[in-house]
Amino acid sequence: MMNNTEFNIDLNLIPTTFDAVHAYLAATVFGLALTVIILLFVLLLSMLRNAKKAKQTKPTDNKEQAISVSIPKREPEVKIVEKIVEVEKIVQLPAPEPIILKESTPDAALQLLNLLQTDARFIDFIKEDMSAHSDADIGAAARVMLTGCHKTINQHFDISAVRSEEEGSPVTLNEGFNAAEVRLTGNIVGEAPFKGTLIHKGWKVTKVKLPKLTEGHQAEVIAAAQVEL
Amino acid sequence: MSHLDFSGINQNKQSMAKFSIGIDLGTTHSVLSYVDISEPDNDEIIQKVLQIPQLIAPGIIEEKAQLPSFLYQAHPSELADGEVVLPWTHQPQFLVGEIARHLGSKTPIRLVSSAKSWLCHAGVDCKEPILPSEAPDEVEKVSPFQASVAYLEHLSAAWNKQYPEHPITEQEITLTIPASFDPAARELTAEAAHQVGLGKAVLLEEPQAALYSWIEKSEGDWRNHASVGDIILVIDVGGGTTDLSLIAVTEQEGNLGLSRIAVGNHILLGGDNMDLALAYTLKAKLEKEGNQRLAAWQIQALTHACRSAKETLLSDDDADNIAIVVPNRGSSLIGGTLRTELTRDEVNSVLLEGFLPEVSSHDHPNESPRAGLRSKGLPYAQDAGITRHLAAFLSRQLNAINNIEGVNLPENASFIHPSAVLFNGGVLKSERITNRLMSVLNGWLRAEQAPEARLLSGLDLDLAVARGAAYYGYVRKGNGVRIKGGTAAAYYVGVESSMPAVPGMVPEIQALCIAPFGMEEGSTAELAGDEFGLIVGEPVRFRFFGSKTRREDVAGTRLEYWQDDELEELNEIEITLSDEGYKVGEVISVHLSSLITESGTLELQAISNQNNQHWKIEFDVHSDE
Numbered sequence: 001m002m003n004n005t006e007f008n009i010d011l012n013l014i015p016t017t018f019d020a021v022h023a024y025l026a027a028t029v030f031g032l033a034l035t036v037i038i039l040l041f042v043l044l045l046s047m048l049r050n051a052k053k054a055k056q057t058k059p060t061d062n063k064e065q066a067i068s069v070s071i072p073k074r075e076p077e078v079k080i081v082e083k084i085v086e087v088e089k090i091v092q093l094p095a096p097e098p099i100i101l102k103e104s105t106p107d108a109a110l111q112l113l114n115l116l117q118t119d120a121r122f123i124d125f126i127k128e129d130m131s132a133h134s135d136a137d138i139g140a141a142a143r144v145m146l147t148g149c150h151k152t153i154n155q156h157f158d159i160s161a162v163r164s165e166e167e168g169s170p171v172t173l174n175e176g177f178n179a180a181e182v183r184l185t186g187n188i189v190g191e192a193p194f195k196g197t198l199i200h201k202g203w204k205v206t207k208v209k210l211p212k213l214t215e216g217h218q219a220e221v222i223a224a225a226q227v228e229l
Numbered sequence: 230m231s232h233l234d235f236s237g238i239n240q241n242k243q244s245m246a247k248f249s250i251g252i253d254l255g256t257t258h259s260v261l262s263y264v265d266i267s268e269p270d271n272d273e274i275i276q277k278v279l280q281i282p283q284l285i286a287p288g289i290i291e292e293k294a295q296l297p298s299f300l301y302q303a304h305p306s307e308l309a310d311g312e313v314v315l316p317w318t319h320q321p322q323f324l325v326g327e328i329a330r331h332l333g334s335k336t337p338i339r340l341v342s343s344a345k346s347w348l349c350h351a352g353v354d355c356k357e358p359i360l361p362s363e364a365p366d367e368v369e370k371v372s373p374f375q376a377s378v379a380y381l382e383h384l385s386a387a388w389n390k391q392y393p394e395h396p397i398t399e400q401e402i403t404l405t406i407p408a409s410f411d412p413a414a415r416e417l418t419a420e421a422a423h424q425v426g427l428g429k430a431v432l433l434e435e436p437q438a439a440l441y442s443w444i445e446k447s448e449g450d451w452r453n454h455a456s457v458g459d460i461i462l463v464i465d466v467g468g469g470t471t472d473l474s475l476i477a478v479t480e481q482e483g484n485l486g487l488s489r490i491a492v493g494n495h496i497l498l499g500g501d502n503m504d505l506a507l508a509y510t511l512k513a514k515l516e517k518e519g520n521q522r523l524a525a526w527q528i529q530a531l532t533h534a535c536r537s538a539k540e541t542l543l544s545d546d547d548a549d550n551i552a553i554v555v556p557n558r559g560s561s562l563i564g565g566t567l568r569t570e571l572t573r574d575e576v577n578s579v580l581l582e583g584f585l586p587e588v589s590s591h592d593h594p595n596e597s598p599r600a601g602l603r604s605k606g607l608p609y610a611q612d613a614g615i616t617r618h619l620a621a622f623l624s625r626q627l628n629a630i631n632n633i634e635g636v637n638l639p640e641n642a643s644f645i646h647p648s649a650v651l652f653n654g655g656v657l658k659s660e661r662i663t664n665r666l667m668s669v670l671n672g673w674l675r676a677e678q679a680p681e682a683r684l685l686s687g688l689d690l691d692l693a694v695a696r697g698a699a700y701y702g703y704v705r706k707g708n709g710v711r712i713k714g715g716t717a718a719a720y721y722v723g724v725e726s727s728m729p730a731v732p733g734m735v736p737e738i739q740a741l742c743i744a745p746f747g748m749e750e751g752s753t754a755e756l757a758g759d760e761f762g763l764i765v766g767e768p769v770r771f772r773f774f775g776s777k778t779r780r781e782d783v784a785g786t787r788l789e790y791w792q793d794d795e796l797e798e799l800n801e802i803e804i805t806l807s808d809e810g811y812k813v814g815e816v817i818s819v820h821l822s823s824l825i826t827e828s829g830t831l832e833l834q835a836i837s838n839q840n841n842q843h844w845k846i847e848f849d850v851h852s853d854e
Contacts (some may be wrong), residue, residue, distance in 0.1 A: 127560070128562055223560075
């Protein structure tokens with residue numbers, strides 16, 4: 001990719017270092033990316049739950065099971081926010097009623113951790129001290145974790161891109177576009193329609209299929225200790 | 230036997246059933262599919278597959294289209310209270326489904342698997358608690374029959390939970406069985422259904438169900454893909470078994486008709502064998518590379534990893550090898566992992582050469598006599614070569630079309646020439662495997678100057694059997710074409726021939742045909758000419774045989790000689806004349822009769838020559854081992 005700046009490197013060494021570094025980098029990047037994704041899901045989930053709760057107090061229909069992600073409608077208001085944590089606070093703004101901040105229940109989050117640990121050894125992986133191991137070993141473990149994560153996420157969430165256009169292509173946003181789905185950045189001036197370039201196509205969960213838990217299930221035990229007799 | 234003609238009586242009866250339900254009680258997975266039949270004139274068929282709630286781990290319930298056919302006998306201390314609950318009960322009698330498979334993978338001594346294969350296993354009593362066969366004495370055992378009942382109960386409860394207003398006992402049920410199931414196994418399956426209240430369930434052979442599913446999916450277009458004279462070969466390779474059937478396309482009153490003309494033997498060989506074979510290849514490779522002997526759990530994890538790697542390598546042309554990693558069991562994921570890779574060459578040599586070798590149509594499976602006493606395990610196929618089993622089946626069934634009009638073979642044919650092939654079963658999702666099967670089969674056909682067979686496609690290979698079974702209930706209402714065929718074998722009882730006793734010689738035995746090949750549902754056959762004197766109160770046992778090739782024998786035919794491979798000995802049958810109205814010890818003259826029930830089972834009876842009283846003859850109630 002970009003090994004053309006250095007001239008005094010022993011060329012024979014390049015292939016091996018090159019691979020190891022990238023394997024390590026890739027593993028780390030994937031790990032981090034996944035952590036972020038998972039946090040996002042947890043947040044989304046909790047937001048959904050609360051949305052549902054809020055709905056239940058009003059005499060509107062509440063959807064069960066297949067939750068389609070549609071954030072309650074509010075005044076079209078655009079703020080540039082880099083951290084998702086802040087979004088949650090902004091969402092609550094417009095209501096004339098007293099502001100209620102959602103308390104996320106830990107069950108769904110614990111459940112997701114349990115699923116990721118069962119199928120992907122996720123907790124084992126991130127609890128590991130990376131500095132003590134070689135890149136090759138980390139790569140092997142990352143393979144176990146990533147295949148498992150892939151399987152778990154696909155099994156329990158239907159995820160689709162928010163925008164179907166190719167990244168890097170021009171897009172036009174008409175008035176009334178969903179600001180929760182599309183986030184504007186950069187030179188935000190003037191009125192809709194906005195013309196810009198699609199940087200990230202976005203992801204949204206269209207369906208959540210989480211297993212149900214029995215009454216007596218202790219969700220905090222995300223992986224039971226194992227004793228072989 | 231299983232393509233069940235519902236006779237006029239039942240058709241006229243006002244049926245309350247809203248749904249036709251098809252249950253595929255598989256060796257490794259069970260599936261329930263259903264069709265709304267309350268408006269039979271409606272041409273549009275909407276098929277659904279029931280999402281079956283099941284425990285996937287202690288305390289976690291998930292809905293899945295497949296219920297793994299496993300049963301786990303948990304230790305009383307093994308699971309916490311309140312973690313074993315199902316949506317319909319606080320205390321399931323048995324753990325079945327994903328949780329059973331999951332827990333059993335770590336504690337195999339408590340796991341019951343392949344119960345269905347035991348049902349067709351001559352030499353064991355399927356109502357004796359014998360499973361898990363390797364379990365220590367303190368583990369409570371269940372019978373293969375009980376295990377089948379448990380899976381059916383789970384499916385029924387799941388249905389009733391979802392459709393409380395349409396209880397399953399009031400619906401039309403079709404239960405699928407391997408075409409190779411013998412009369413005793415069919416009877417056990419019907420009895421299991423009866424026990425959960427599904428007494429009206431009819432049996433349907435799985436390869437036929439697959440063909441029904443194909444017909445249903447084609448939405449009427451199938452007539453453009455089949456023509457009179459076609460011989461359709463159905464190859465069904467599931468997780469644990471391989472099932473073969475031949476279905477001829479005939480002309481019936483100006484329309485296309487289908488007729489099942491032959492079924493294969495019960496071959497215990499399937500996808501699980503392939504995964505194991507790959508795992509053992511990798512085990513040998515790892516141990517050669519200087520690793521220590523692998524522990525059982527590592528082999529198991531290898532098998533699991535091989536399963537998905539196999540699917541990738543068989544479907545993806547770009548991948549030449551797949552890394553296989555067996556992580557440590559402890560919480561430390563890095564280090565302690567076993568690493569190796571599965572290459573395309575290994576998959577080719579192990580799977581394609583091992584299971585689908587390019588043999589000639591004259592090759593037959595290598596069956597060496599079993600050494601010494603066979604342990605109490607299942608009689609797994611000795612030869613893993615599916616193509617060899619296929620060659621043997623097609624050669625044996627050369628005469629299967631003799632009485633079928635419009636279907637002909639060239640003079641020189643040494644095996645029956647299929648003109649179309651329908652695949653079913655998870656293993657055959659892989660294109661490389663189906664291509665190999667097609668190329669081997671077409672090679673045989675070319676060698677005899679016959680046209681190549683074409684592939685009938687479009688099945689959902691995991692769910693087709695259940696879907697076809699549900700569709701079959703719709704067909705029984707008089708919509709669409711029905712596959713004809715009757716029993717897939719002729720049945721015989723062994724009788725001693727009347728010849729002078731010769732010291733030191735076991736009296737010769739004759740085979741008396743009691744049910745001919747192709748007997749249709751609802752028909753009976755009486756052997757009025759053959760009288761037996763039976764003693765009241767004393768059980769009498771007869772040897773019992775089946776033949777999948779003798780099509781000419783009628784009820785009453787006595788065979789003095791037969792080729793070894795013509796008749797297959799099944800479990801013995803037993804008659805006990807109850808002493809009601811008779812003195813114990815009295816000899817009564819009876820003759821035998823056979824009946825194919827509406828649900829597709831064979832029923833044998835002894836009928837008194839004096840007053841026409843009937844006694845039922847039992848299949849294999851007690852094993853003599």
